[in-house]
Amino acid sequence: MTRLVWFRNDFRVHDNPALMHARRDNEEDCLAITFVCESQWRRHGLGDRRINLIKQAINGLHRSLEKLGIPLLVIQSDLFKDSENDLRHVLGALDVSELNYNIEYEINERHRDISVCRLCQEYEVSTNKFHDQCLLAPGEVRTQNNDPYRVYSPFRRSWLSLMQDYCPAPLGAPAPQASDIISAAVSDLINDRHALPESVSDPLWSTDENTAHQRLSEFLDSDVLRYHDLRDLPDAEGTSRLSFHLALGILSPRQCIHTAWQRNNCMLSGGEQGIDTWINELIWREFYRHLLVAYPQLCKHKAFKPETEGVPWRNNKSDFDRWCRGETGYPIVDAAMKQLLDQGWMHNRLRMITAMFLTKHLLIDWRWGEAWFFEQLVDADLASNNGGWQWSASTGADGAPYFRIFNPTTQSEKFDKQGLFISRYLPELAKLSAKSKHFPSAGERSLYGYCDPIVEHKSARERALTAFKQTLEA
DNA sequence: TGATTGTTCTG
């Protein structure tokens, strides 16, 4: 009998509940399986860069599993429904006892899993599902009324009290599997396949699990102490940059929080300020996942607040394109958008500034921006991306009130005081004084070849206020 | 996890 462990968005061998369960003893052999559903991923909006990185992560996983004596069957399936057929063939070819996997919470993924479980029933294969994306599974954190939380602060309070200032230790990696346990059928199946072609590695984003562990310890050994003070400064590299590893499951949130908890004198809050603040960000991550599960409309391009569906978005394609390319004439916005294109990543403060600029100053539907970020980001994650966008657009559960509109120039002066980040991505402005970099004069723009502002701040702000006000207070 | 505007208080 063979146990399957299905890797989906958890490309790691450490702290992987499904993998550990499949290797709980040596009674049966264990085969890892994963499906490369490129068309499905594109349909979900992932871009080239991220898809390439997933393939790289799969190849890395392949090598890690090899060291553990666990073969990985990589199947290229196109769409989810194709992967179901492909799984059927595997179940037909092998004597499978069980299928183990860690749960994905997005709607298409859940539907796929429902039909896969049905398929397993047909073949008398038991299915074991595990929560690995949150420390407290979605649904476990509820108000006294037994409702899901809609507001962050009370969610956080409740989350912390349920955790009781404790964080369970990560699971580690399973013991290696002896090669003689592997059944002939599995060997035949594996030998029949060719591996996923090695993709070009991305110098900025390592998919290697051990490198991620190193970065985590490094961050929590020193950088985190300045996290509270530096995390809002895009030029400072004050953030962990671990969102990518979390998004692909190269790291688990438990590994992150447990390491932080240890460094924080075994506290989840009320300890060192930097560590507290970082853990708080990870609780935001849990919050958005819990929301996604509690409110399925979030998976279907719906606003959390239905009344905001009436906002008269302008949806001007050429304005949108200028925003995407970083040609709005607001330096902090443009530098940020160029960082996204350059790195497949954007600093969190800049995500808020650019998102608010698109939805408020340009009055363009948050879904356009959400899709662009999702395509470009190496850390693209439906729950967090949607949560952030709906926060900025004031359509979300616990969003910014619609009248809280960032002034991009003020944000720039506050968080990029010397204009160093702006200079990094807009070298044409390098010669300007720090003061001018935040918003160059008309003369300075034409002198250095920088475009004119796409909208005038004050009138754009008023346009957005009016649009929201008429919609929400009608 | 704001910004703006108008008012009062300070020097």
Next chain:
DNA sequence: AGAACAATC
């Protein structure tokens, strides 16, 4: 004039 504050968006 400019800080400090409150009301409003």
